[in-house]
Amino acid sequence: MSAPKSIKHVLASARTGEEATIRGWIYRTRSSGAIVFAVVRDSSGIIQVTAKKGNLPDADLGAAKSAAIESSVIVTGKIFEDKRAPSGYEMRASSFQVIGAASPFPITEYQSEELLLDNRHLWIRSREQTAVMKVKASIMDGARQWLKQNDFVEVTPPILTQNACEGGVTLFKLKYFDREAFLSQSAQMYLEALIFSLDRVYSLTPSFRAEKSRTTRHLTEYWHLELEEAWVDNSGNMEIQEGLVSAMVENALRERREELTLLGRDPDDLKEVRPPFTRRSYSDVIGELKAKGHDVEFGCDLGAVEERAVTADEKVPMFVTNFPKEIKAFYMKEDEVDPRTVKCADLLAPEGYGEIIGGSERETDVNKLIERLNNLNIPIEAYEWYLDLRRFGSVPHSGFGLGIERVVRWVCKLEHIRDAIPFPRTVARVYP
Numbered sequence: 001m002s003a004p005k006s007i008k009h010v011l012a013s014a015r016t017g018e019e020a021t022i023r024g025w026i027y028r029t030r031s032s033g034a035i036v037f038a039v040v041r042d043s044s045g046i047i048q049v050t051a052k053k054g055n056l057p058d059a060d061l062g063a064a065k066s067a068a069i070e071s072s073v074i075v076t077g078k079i080f081e082d083k084r085a086p087s088g089y090e091m092r093a094s095s096f097q098v099i100g101a102a103s104p105f106p107i108t109e110y111q112s113e114e115l116l117l118d119n120r121h122l123w124i125r126s127r128e129q130t131a132v133m134k135v136k137a138s139i140m141d142g143a144r145q146w147l148k149q150n151d152f153v154e155v156t157p158p159i160l161t162q163n164a165c166e167g168g169v170t171l172f173k174l175k176y177f178d179r180e181a182f183l184s185q186s187a188q189m190y191l192e193a194l195i196f197s198l199d200r201v202y203s204l205t206p207s208f209r210a211e212k213s214r215t216t217r218h219l220t221e222y223w224h225l226e227l228e229e230a231w232v233d234n235s236g237n238m239e240i241q242e243g244l245v246s247a248m249v250e251n252a253l254r255e256r257r258e259e260l261t262l263l264g265r266d267p268d269d270l271k272e273v274r275p276p277f278t279r280r281s282y283s284d285v286i287g288e289l290k291a292k293g294h295d296v297e298f299g300c301d302l303g304a305v306e307e308r309a310v311t312a313d314e315k316v317p318m319f320v321t322n323f324p325k326e327i328k329a330f331y332m333k334e335d336e337v338d339p340r341t342v343k344c345a346d347l348l349a350p351e352g353y354g355e356i357i358g359g360s361e362r363e364t365d366v367n368k369l370i371e372r373l374n375n376l377n378i379p380i381e382a383y384e385w386y387l388d389l390r391r392f393g394s395v396p397h398s399g400f401g402l403g404i405e406r407v408v409r410w411v412c413k414l415e416h417i418r419d420a421i422p423f424p425r426t427v428a429r430v431y432p
């Protein structure tokens with residue numbers, strides 16, 4: 001037996017009649033008389049294996065015949081060109097070993113979404129899910145590379161916290177010994193504290209939000225990439241976002257064209273995702289929506305429907321800036337030019353996929369922060385440490401949070417965000 005190689009490797013170096021060994025799982029199988037056609041997959045690809053009486057020991061042929069799909073196997077054989085085979089080549093087995101026999105697989109071709117979710121631990125073996133996970137890894141890797149090149153330091157904020165960044169409604173509360181604590185909704189405040197030692201920081205952690213509404217873009221646990229930058233204003237913050245998002249998409253395009261294509265995403269659709277992205281003010285967007293007949297006015301938040309209406313025909317992401325103060329978080333900096341609004345930007349993905357980033361310049365005036373907390377009836381005590389950041393050498397600074405699964409959903413053209421994470425958590429599901 002030759003040393004096992006990945007299927008991709010074997011296909012890439014396939015020369016007719018060459019022997020190779022592969023390891024993987026049976027993806028499809030059928031037998032007719034003395035011949036078995038099995039498609040074997042591994043993490044790199046699929047190949048058709050034929051096991052024919054006379055080419056391999058009878059015991060191996062018997063094993064191949066009785067092996068159900070998802071059995072794990074090691075197969076040795078010669079490679080031949082075969083136009084009818086899924087990858088253009090087939091392996092003619094001289095040895096076929098079943099390593100772990102599979103019980104009848106609970107997932108067959110047409111299954112309800114619920115059954116697939118109940119069997120998520122098995123469904124993640126599917127080619128689509130595998131492709132999504134690879135694209136996601138390349139997206140995150142693209143981000144990390146860009147962040148390193150741009151002098152950001154990765155930091156590790158806490159997940160257990162007593163601060164509510166995004167408001168009380170979506171907090172997961174837990175008993176922390178004899179006190180109450182929450183699962184983090186955002187690392188932002190801790191990142192703000194860290195810029196005083198490190199200037200430019202980021203973290204990639206799970207964020208938790210008790211989202212009760214069922215939408216195609218909310219999870220209760222998602223991966224949150226957050227940045228905070230000293231000496232950067234709202235406009236510099238947007239430049240960082242467009243650089244970062246472009247690098248994430250570019251890395252996925254460089255490494256995962258095949259996977260994107262398998263998912264139904266034409267990689268060329270994403271070629272135009274390069275700085276600068278479109279910039280529009282909230283007021284301007286409200287004007288457009290009104291003209292299109294939407295029932296909105298200054299002061300309304302933009303939901304999925306409105307975001308889709310504005311970006312459905314776009315090819316590149318779009319910043320929407322200057323939202324009204326009342327609908328944004330207390331820490332966003334008031335705009336001097338239009339004090340009804342704050343110096344913020346949401347970044348919307350093109351093609352109607354909606355918000356992928358929320359960001360802003362941060363308020364540095366401690367009195368303004370206290371006033372806004374008071375107006376919102378938020379007790380100051382829990383935020384004393386945060387207010388201290390303004391009392392000890394405050395600097396202008398900005399930051400933002402990006403939902404990794406939101407980006408994956410857009411890049412992979414997924415209908416639902418749950419397919420952008422292997423084990424999705426939603427209001428209806430924490431199993432498996």
Ligand code: ATP
Nearest residue numbers: 166209217218219222355356357358401402403406
């Ligand atoms: P939305 O209006 O879509 O609920 P948000 O305004 O609550 O978003 P932020 O608090 O600004 O979002 O969070 C920063 C980013 O985190 C968002 O732009 C989005 O990409 C991501 N995000 C927020 N909530 C979720 C969620 N429940 N599931 C997945 N990603 C999320």
Ligand code: MG
Nearest residue numbers: 166170209211
């Ligand atoms: Mg929200």
